[in-house]
Amino acid sequence: MRRSPTRTPTASARNWGRQPLRPTPIIRPNHEPERRCIGCGARSARARLIRFANVKGLVVPDPRATLPGRGAWLHAARDCWEAATARRAFNRAFKAPVSIPQDTVDFTHTWPRSASTS
Numbered sequence: 001m002r003r004s005p006t007r008t009p010t011a012s013a014r015n016w017g018r019q020p021l022r023p024t025p026i027i028r029p030n031h032e033p034e035r036r037c038i039g040c041g042a043r044s045a046r047a048r049l050i051r052f053a054n055v056k057g058l059v060v061p062d063p064r065a066t067l068p069g070r071g072a073w074l075h076a077a078r079d080c081w082e083a084a085t086a087r088r089a090f091n092r093a094f095k096a097p098v099s100i101p102q103d104t105v106d107f108t109h110t111w112p113r114s115a116s117t118s
């Protein structure tokens with residue numbers, strides 16, 4: 001009887017070190033999509049955060065999350081907005097230099113001062 005072919009040891013060795021160094025995502029039952037607020041850094045349900053998109057180098061609100069590309073998520077709160085702009089968190093979130101048009105600033109002025117997380 002023939003022995004089954006031995007597994008090639010190089011197959012796994014070849015991929016060694018190429019695995020991305022990120023922790024295994026925790027899959028929970030009844031998983032609700034979460035995003036990290038770039039202002040306060042807390043994770044929240046997607047529904048509690050406003051998405052911003054980078055449109056030709058400008059930060060624009062995308063409340064319906066329909067714009068393509070990388071998004072930045074923020075609690076609809078002035079505190080989180082101010083923290084994000086003070087730390088230039090949008091540049092980091094988009095991995096590109098972006099500027100914030102007055103329209104976007106006006107948009108955030110309708111927000112309450114701090115996020116109601118209750």
Ligand SMILES: [Zn+2]
Nearest residue numbers: 037040075080
């Ligand atoms: Zn926040």
